[in-house]
Amino acid sequence: MKLWSRGTSSDGATYELYHASDVHGSDRCWRKFLRAGSFYGVDGLIMGGDLTGKAIVPIASSDGAYEARLLGETRRASSPAELGELTDAIRFSGMYPWVASPNDIARVERDNQAQHELFERVMLDELARWIALADERTARDKIDCFVMAGNDDPWSCDEVLSSASLVQHCDERVSYLGPHEMISLAFSNPTPWNSPRELDEDALYGKLKALAEQLDRPQTSIFNLHVPPYDSGLDTANEINPDLTLVYKGGQPNPIPVGSTAVREIIQEYQPLVSLHGHIHESRGEARLGRTLALNAGSDYNSGQIHGVIVRLATDRVLSYQFVVG
Amino acid sequence: MVDSSGQAEVATPKTSAGLFVRNATGLVRGVPPRSGLIMNFIPGHPTQTLAAVLFFALALNPGGNFFLSIALVLPMTLAFAYAFGLLTQMIPRSGGDYMLVSRVLTPAWGLVSSFCMTMALLLSNAYLALAFVTVGLGPGLTGVGLIAGSHTLVSWGATVSVSKGWELGLGLAMFAFAGLVQLGGWRRLLRVQAVLFWMVTGSLLVCGIIALFMSHGSFISSFNSFARPHTHLANTYAAVIAGGVKAGINVSPAFSFAHTIPVIGILATTAVYSYYTAFVGGELRQASTVKTSNMMALGGVIPLVLVFIFGVIFFHTFGGAFLRAANGGGMPSQIAVTNTPFFFLVAAALNNTVFAVVVFLCYIGFWPLLAYLNTLQQTRMLFAYSFDGILPKRVTRLNGSGCPYIALGIALLASAGVLVWAVYVSTFFQVLAYATLIQLIAMMSVGVAAVVVPARRPELFRASTSQIRLLGIPLVQIAGAAAIVSGVLIWAIFLHYKSLGIAGHYGAFAAWSAGTVLAAAAFYFVVRTVRARQGVNLAFVYREIPPE
Numbered sequence: 001m002k003l004w005s006r007g008t009s010s011d012g013a014t015y016e017l018y019h020a021s022d023v024h025g026s027d028r029c030w031r032k033f034l035r036a037g038s039f040y041g042v043d044g045l046i047m048g049g050d051l052t053g054k055a056i057v058p059i060a061s062s063d064g065a066y067e068a069r070l071l072g073e074t075r076r077a078s079s080p081a082e083l084g085e086l087t088d089a090i091r092f093s094g095m096y097p098w099v100a101s102p103n104d105i106a107r108v109e110r111d112n113q114a115q116h117e118l119f120e121r122v123m124l125d126e127l128a129r130w131i132a133l134a135d136e137r138t139a140r141d142k143i144d145c146f147v148m149a150g151n152d153d154p155w156s157c158d159e160v161l162s163s164a165s166l167v168q169h170c171d172e173r174v175s176y177l178g179p180h181e182m183i184s185l186a187f188s189n190p191t192p193w194n195s196p197r198e199l200d201e202d203a204l205y206g207k208l209k210a211l212a213e214q215l216d217r218p219q220t221s222i223f224n225l226h227v228p229p230y231d232s233g234l235d236t237a238n239e240i241n242p243d244l245t246l247v248y249k250g251g252q253p254n255p256i257p258v259g260s261t262a263v264r265e266i267i268q269e270y271q272p273l274v275s276l277h278g279h280i281h282e283s284r285g286e287a288r289l290g291r292t293l294a295l296n297a298g299s300d301y302n303s304g305q306i307h308g309v310i311v312r313l314a315t316d317r318v319l320s321y322q323f324v325v326g
Numbered sequence: 327m328v329d330s331s332g333q334a335e336v337a338t339p340k341t342s343a344g345l346f347v348r349n350a351t352g353l354v355r356g357v358p359p360r361s362g363l364i365m366n367f368i369p370g371h372p373t374q375t376l377a378a379v380l381f382f383a384l385a386l387n388p389g390g391n392f393f394l395s396i397a398l399v400l401p402m403t404l405a406f407a408y409a410f411g412l413l414t415q416m417i418p419r420s421g422g423d424y425m426l427v428s429r430v431l432t433p434a435w436g437l438v439s440s441f442c443m444t445m446a447l448l449l450s451n452a453y454l455a456l457a458f459v460t461v462g463l464g465p466g467l468t469g470v471g472l473i474a475g476s477h478t479l480v481s482w483g484a485t486v487s488v489s490k491g492w493e494l495g496l497g498l499a500m501f502a503f504a505g506l507v508q509l510g511g512w513r514r515l516l517r518v519q520a521v522l523f524w525m526v527t528g529s530l531l532v533c534g535i536i537a538l539f540m541s542h543g544s545f546i547s548s549f550n551s552f553a554r555p556h557t558h559l560a561n562t563y564a565a566v567i568a569g570g571v572k573a574g575i576n577v578s579p580a581f582s583f584a585h586t587i588p589v590i591g592i593l594a595t596t597a598v599y600s601y602y603t604a605f606v607g608g609e610l611r612q613a614s615t616v617k618t619s620n621m622m623a624l625g626g627v628i629p630l631v632l633v634f635i636f637g638v639i640f641f642h643t644f645g646g647a648f649l650r651a652a653n654g655g656g657m658p659s660q661i662a663v664t665n666t667p668f669f670f671l672v673a674a675a676l677n678n679t680v681f682a683v684v685v686f687l688c689y690i691g692f693w694p695l696l697a698y699l700n701t702l703q704q705t706r707m708l709f710a711y712s713f714d715g716i717l718p719k720r721v722t723r724l725n726g727s728g729c730p731y732i733a734l735g736i737a738l739l740a741s742a743g744v745l746v747w748a749v750y751v752s753t754f755f756q757v758l759a760y761a762t763l764i765q766l767i768a769m770m771s772v773g774v775a776a777v778v779v780p781a782r783r784p785e786l787f788r789a790s791t792s793q794i795r796l797l798g799i800p801l802v803q804i805a806g807a808a809a810i811v812s813g814v815l816i817w818a819i820f821l822h823y824k825s826l827g828i829a830g831h832y833g834a835f836a837a838w839s840a841g842t843v844l845a846a847a848a849f850y851f852v853v854r855t856v857r858a859r860q861g862v863n864l865a866f867v868y869r870e871i872p873p874e
Contacts, residue, residue: 028785028789028873031873032870032871032872032873035871035872035873036871039869039871039872040863040866071614071615071791072615072616072791073616073791085788088788088789089788089789092785092789093789233724236728249513254513255511255512255513255728282608282609284713285722286719300418300419300608302614303416303417303418303614303786304785304786304789305417305786305870306871310866312861319861320860320861320862322715322862322863322866322867323713323714323715323867324866324867325419325867326866326869326870326871
């Protein structure tokens with residue numbers, strides 16, 4: 001039995017990339033992602049989508065005292081330093097802190113439109129801050145950095161991503177990583193959450209096909225597709241009812257494949273070197289679809305640890321890959 | 327929500343528990359807290375403690391106070407539960423002590439810890455296989471045979487209890503069952519776990535309730551009626567006590583703290599392992615919350631409370647002198663049942679065959695239940711090794727039900743190998759002692775990790791829900807320090823008291839434990855070198871990226 005494969009490139013050229021996905025607003029994970037290039041010594045960073053957070057934690061401010069509920073606990077702060085610690089802990093967990101008076105919090109709580117506007121404002125402000133930081137780090141580290149949104153990210157994020165000067169907004173286009181071409185797509189197939197970027201399988205296949213047709217050398221390319229291929233082992237999640245409650249069978253949650261058949265089909269058709277996925281946080285792993293190595297680095301963003309995978313590529317094959325949690 | 331351009335707006339926000347949340351795809355983990363509590367409860371299940379360990383310990387250590395030993399073991403149980411639990415909250419990933427120690431201390435130490443844990447659980451599996459036959463199936467068949475008046479069953483029970491071939495064969499069958507349960511994936515596994523758990527627990531509850539409502543005098547009378555056809559004695563109950571005295575057992579001893587200490591050691595073989603969900607931290611729902619460590623603590627405390635309650639009931643109804651004598655060799659040979667388990671005494675008092683069969687079948691479910699849980703630990707640890715690149719990726723291959731079948735196969739083969747050693751080379755208590763002491767190396771390593779985590783991983787600690795403090799000191803550090811002290815105490819007890827299985831085997835035990843530690847260290851350095859030659863830096867796996 002061959003325990004581990006050892007490889008060298010026939011022409012000596014290698015490209016090493018670090019891929020992570022689904023940081024969902026975790027400031028800490030984002031900063032670790034930006035640091036991963038120099039830490040792991042890779043040539044390029046790829047962020048596979050779902051950048052924005054899912055929750056805002058209101059911090060009630062009253063007479064210099066602050067109070068918030070975080071992960072089921074009441075947290076209090078009574079000085080700027082303690083407030084800083086509290087907001088850091090909120091950001092660490094992938095949520096957005098929002099300091100406001102109890103009256104403002106109560107007002108927003110009652111008003112869906114106000115919450116919607118608050119989310120847009122907070123998310124975009126935070127994303128703009130992230131992208132500015134990424135431009136700065138990319139320039140310093142002289143490294144490729146590719147970023148795209150995911151199905152959970154609102155469309156307004158794209159404008160912020162496209163405003164970057166060095167970070168490359170790679171969604172729905174062909175990008176270049178050394179000798180490799182890469183296509184990227186943020187869309188997923190339909191989910192029970194009715195998230196912003198979903199397409200039915202036929203429409204998804206159409207988009208993927210149009211992108212893949214732009215490749216000169218599909219066999220040496222990279223597919224950076226947010227949603228994993230259907231029934232690949234990278235897409236197993238517990239079945240959810242339309243009301244977002246768990247489906248129980250025999251008293252237990254029911255794990256099912258929830259990936260995209262269109263993604264599976266396009267990978268099998270074009271057989272890229274490697275396909276990179278996210279979306280299903282709990283399905284970290286690898287799979288082989290023909291000659292293509294499909295990888296899902298998974299995500300555990302609210303622990304403050306970023307799940308990623310380092311892939312070392314020769315021109316015509318994958319030399320090695322390594323899952324890491326940083 | 328999809329508009330005419332194919333684009334969608336942010337889904338409508340909602341308010342939830344002090345949060346503003348929006349609709350977004352989410353992770354739903356497979357193991358609910360209730361199943362987690364059962365997992366943590368199983369290793370210290372009162373059935374095992376009461377039937378296989380405690381009364382035997384009292385017979386060996388007259389004067390040892392059963393209730394005091396429970397009270398002294400309780401803080402140890404809590405120390406280990408909170409050391410594992412609070413660390414798992416910070417690092418909610420599958421792999422147990424390997425994951426916790428390697429991430430907080432060093433990778434090599436993580437390997438040493440998990441090799442010790444794995445060796446201990448292989449030994450523990452061997453012990454369970456022996457216990458399944460010698461204190462489960464054998465006594466069960468004999469007991470049911472006596473109550474039903476079946477000489478065949480009595481004969482089978484006697485044969486099974488002393489035959490090494492049967493011990494090996496039935497032990498292997500139990501491992502095969504544990505493997506089959508896991509091959510079906512989480513859903514089947516949790517269902518079988520729940521069924522077996524409630525069978526075992528139900529049989530204990532029924533026996534306890536019957537004993538509670540049976541007076542001491544009524545038990546004596548019923549027991550004598552049951553025994554009379556076999557012993558031809560009018561008062562077999564008194565004969566048992568007399569037999570115990572004749573066999574050298576002090577059946578009514580005065581309290582002795584010196585004899586209470588070894589009882590603590592024996593109790594610790596079952597009562598301090600309520601951290602099994604640490605091995606499935608990555609599959610546990612709400613793993614990052616304090617519920618994780620509380621479920622571990624409850625999983626340790628509830629069994630001890632039940633041992634206490636049922637102990638009181640059984641002592642009261644059966645009589646302390648009788649229990650000591652029966653477990654110390656006082657039972658007349660015609661009705662002797664190894665270990666004199668509580669279910670046999672209750673069934674004998676009722677003299678009802680159907681009841682005996684049902685309770686016996688429920689009772690023996692305990693050992694396969696714990697064997698599956700031990701094997702689950704090994705598969706998760708191998709899985710974590712493979713993800714970290716220490717073992718080949720193919721070890722993580724899953725079958726259609728999501729079971730890592732290669733890892734499972736390795737774990738079962740290793741268990742079978744240790745079982746062969748246990749059956750043909752060792753003694754029952756030797757296996758139990760080795761398993762306990764080697765496991766404590768891993769448990770104390772987790773204790774060290776818990777003590778240093780605020781200093782070594784300060785940001786992870788600060789952002790976690792593990793920041794509870796007592797007198798200003800982080801609870802995780804208190805639990806870690808208490809876990810180390812507990813481990814040292816249990817080691818000292820086992821090394822000091824000759825009856826606990828180590829006496830006469832010091833050299834062999836040193837070879838087992840030192841060999842395990844050295845093998846782990848050597849394994850890590852060899853793998854690291856091999857992987858470096860392949861362009862893979864294994865150190866990356868364990869390092870946290872310093873954020874910008």
